[in-house]
Amino acid sequence: MTIQKIAYSVFVAFMASLFTLVSVNALSSSDPDDAADDDLDPITLEELAEHDGAESCWKAIHGRVYDVTDYVPDHPTEEDVVLEWCGREATEGWDNKRPGVPHSPRAEGLLEAYLIGRLVDEEGEPVEAATEDTDTVAERLSPAEDERLHRAMLGLPLDGRYRGVFIDRGVIQVNITFDLEDGHFTGLAYRHLAYRDDDYLAMEEGDDLYPVLVQYRQILERLEGQPVTAIFALYEPERVVDDVDGYTGATLRGAKVISAIRDALNRGVYAWP
Ligand code: HEM
Structure with a gap:
């Protein structure tokens, strides 16, 4: 085998593995959850709103609906903290158990057991969480903190x-x-x-x-x-x-x-x- 042939085979092998890598990556980056969501029962905001208390507490979180009635008594806070989010879009509460602090991966795992459907509008189209992009530093700051941050960034002394x-x-x-x-x-x-x-x-x-x-x-x-x-x-x-x-x-x-x-x-x- 000549040097050229060896070099050619190495090149082909390299390209083939590169192609495999790229395709595997492309496949895995499409979110399998998206496809799975189509199989979930569609639930409208109106239906969701009927389950707004301790006797039946449903919550929509990131487009999915969970019946967390059984979990409410086990939640590690006063019940009021979680009950106020029953029957509505609760992504904001979920992503901010304290301002800017989302629930842990362990909590995410628990949540899966209560999944009952996906949130849709009257036309049956998926409803995006309206609050998804509110979690910016600027919106979490009070006006006083915001002012301080700006002065600090500009090198101005803080009041x-x-x-x-x-x-x-x-x-x-x-x-x-x-x-x-x-x-x-x-x-x-x-x-x-x-x-x-x-x-x-x-x-x-x-x-x-x-x-x-x-x-x-x-x-x-x-x-x-x-x-x-x-x-x-x-x-x-x-x-x-x-x-x-x-x-x-x-x-x-x-x-x-x-x-x-x-x-x-x-x-x-x-x-x-
Ligand atoms: C959407 C409304 C909810 C609010 C406002 C909320 C708020 C809170 C707060 C204030 C804490 C304690 C503070 C802390 O650990 O840092 C907490 C902890 C926790 N919550 Fe929630 N919660 C909500 C819904 C849920 C749901 C539906 C589940 C599970 C099904 C859940 C599971 C947990 C767990 C496991 C913890 C312990 C800390 C952690 O793993 O993140 N919460 N939550």
Whole structure:
């Protein structure tokens, strides 16, 4: 046998197996359930609607009708949860036992035992589940969640309460809280403000370090109502505080507040509004 003949035989064998694979695949991809459904008894929505309670509970799920009367007492929830779907198209309930969570394959298996027919309209045509395409992420989200998701996707800060810190081994403590409303600061306040043993929040006018507290407060007053990007002004303290000098070290304080705010933003929303 020449090399060409061997190559030719290998090629023919390869094509034959490819053909077999393709045909087997084509056969198996046609849903055998579709054909089997033609043998099921046709049941109209009107007939279905007559079985809407515990004494007789039928449900249409993905185009098929099930008499689940005997199963209702065994269902692992309060009976009301399943009874409200009797006598009607129940695909939505079946596919969303909790929002977005369908029943398990085990439950699918159980369901088969209660199959009694296929759902048809008055002309005898199959009825598709009207709710099949409602299971999208967007429709499961509440408007508030939807808004949050969109802001997160755009890289915008989410509205809510934030808390963040700048700390240095317990020596320096700047602990800040604020709310964001539509990306703007409100309710800015220090929860703790300390340097070594000096608790600035406990200081009173006349105390040596009281001007430092005034300065810290001015920083927050300057930010109140501003968009988040306003924190960059703190790098230039003369734009923010009245009294910038070596003693009060305004530049450095601004940097600590920026750090605490950025820490809060990195942590994410502490509580929703
Ligand atoms: C269409 C209306 C129905 C609703 C709203 C519904 C709802 C629920 C809920 C809330 C749970 C418990 C939560 C959970 O396991 O995560 C559950 C579990 C379950 N349900 Fe249903 N159910 C329905 C119909 C049925 C039917 C007709 C069957 C069976 C014939 C069934 C079988 C099961 C099983 C076996 C479980 C245990 C969890 C699982 O395997 O998914 N349910 N269902």
